[in-house]
Amino acid sequence: MIVDDNLIAKLEKLSSLKIEDDKKDKIKSDISQMLEFVNNLNEIDVSNVEATSSTVKGGTPFREDIAISSKEISDSILRNAPKSEDNYFIVPKIIE
Known part of the structure; x- marks a missing residue:
């Protein structure tokens, strides 16, 4: 797989992240190294x-699944989202 500017632009769009121009070469190098490792x-x-x-012998131990609804927690999480509306994440459409 070739890591070029087109791939970086696609990853930016899919992740809703903006990569600064001065950091794109470093990111291309890092992704290339990761892909090379996986190829190995x-x-x-x-x-x-x-x-x-x-x-884990015997499988993973189960825990009680208790739902916790907290406006404070969801607000703090959504504050870090690039886009949100009505307590939901807004994500780009990936299926065309």
Whole structure:
């Protein structure tokens, strides 16, 4: 995969983030290094390794699922959103 200005522009749009022009080269380099690392994982032979779904013996312990509704919490979260309306995040349409 080629990490170029078009890819960075697409990532900006999808993430609703603005990347400063002076930082784009560094980000392109970082993403390229990450992709190179992931490509290295393809070279590992795992044909004799049994698949696992958890490393915890007996599975993950469950906890009580208790819903907490707090205007204070939701306001503090939405304050960090690029766009929000009526207690919801506004996100770009990604399916055309």
